[in-house]
Amino acid sequence: MPTVPDDLADRIDRDGFAVVPGVLDDAEVDALIAAVGRAEFEATRLADPASLRRGKSVYGLRDLLGRVPEVRILAASPEIRGLVEPVLGPGAFAVRGLWFDKTAGANWNLPWHRDLTVAARARVDAPGFSCWTAKAGIPHALAPPEVLDAMLTIRLHLDPAGPDNGPLRVLPGSHRLDGRDPGEVAPWRARVRPVECAVDRGGAVLMRPMLLHASNSARSPRHRRVVHLEFASAPLPGGVEWYDEVRPGHGPGL
Numbered sequence: 414m415p416t417v418p419d420d421l422a423d424r425i426d427r428d429g430f431a432v433v434p435g436v437l438d439d440a441e442v443d444a445l446i447a448a449v450g451r452a453e454f455e456a457t458r459l460a461d462p463a464s465l466r467r468g469k470s471v472y473g474l475r476d477l478l479g480r481v482p483e484v485r486i487l488a489a490s491p492e493i494r495g496l497v498e499p500v501l502g503p504g505a506f507a508v509r510g511l512w513f514d515k516t517a518g519a520n521w522n523l524p525w526h527r528d529l530t531v532a533a534r535a536r537v538d539a540p541g542f543s544c545w546t547a548k549a550g551i552p553h554a555l556a557p558p559e560v561l562d563a564m565l566t567i568r569l570h571l572d573p574a575g576p577d578n579g580p581l582r583v584l585p586g587s588h589r590l591d592g593r594d595p596g597e598v599a600p601w602r603a604r605v606r607p608v609e610c611a612v613d614r615g616g617a618v619l620m621r622p623m624l625l626h627a628s629n630s631a632r633s634p635r636h637r638r639v640v641h642l643e644f645a646s647a648p649l650p651g652g653v654e655w656y657d658e659v660r661p662g663h664g665p666g667l
């Protein structure tokens with residue numbers, strides 16, 4: 414089990430992120446690489462729209478909770494609950510899973526942004542939700558800030574991420590909008606020094622989705638595989654429903 418820092422919830426509240434080493438051991442990382450690798454191979458073979466592509470190269474997969482039973486089990490495991498519950502409380506549940514890789518064939522970069530979308534069971538034109546779209550057939554919308562503020566993302570690193578392979582960069586504290594426009598980036602860039610999240614294999618980055626984050630392409634591309642899990646602890650407002658809800662003790666194999 415990882416050592417969960419006593420001040421984890423305070424750090425997430427203040428900085429919007431925290432790096433926690435040693436969440437998964439080598440065998441758990443190997444098992445996840447194999448399980449997600451199989452799902453990615455299958456999605457590629459079927460030209461499944463859930464696979465994220467750059468040219469011919471696949472660099473990620475959507476709906477990981479629905480497609481990879483091992484990830485569903487992981488999201489409800491004691492290791493992950495031990496990180497989620499201090500921040501979101503015992504009623505938290507996983508709502509979305511994504512997979513990202515960065516390779517020589519798909520050496521992508523991402524500009525500064527916040528994660529503002531949620532996946533829903535169906536489109537409902539409720540107040541605060543906008544820009545509905547379908548991603549791999551799943552309805553997604555921009556969500557109200559109060560929904561995003563109450564969420565937590567855990568990015569589990571299956572390869573080391575360091576200065577030369579495009580690690581996640583964050584602007585500490587930028588998750589606190591204090592009424593400002595979520596689209597605002599320049600004032601934060603001018604005021605806050607970016608932090609590079611170096612993470613070892615098996616470590617995790619916890620972050621609020623509203624935290625401004627970015628990543629450069631890798632200087633020396635090699636795998637940089639990440640299982641990205643999003644958690645919430647309350648129903649969505651206005652009759653919108655989460656696309657998925659994974660709790661301990663429910664679902665296949667748990």
Ligand SMILES: O=C(O)CCC(=O)C(=O)O
Pocket residue numbers: 513523528579580581626627628639
């Ligand atoms: O893995 C990364 O570098 C960033 C991925 C990400 O933040 C995103 O897609 O929003």
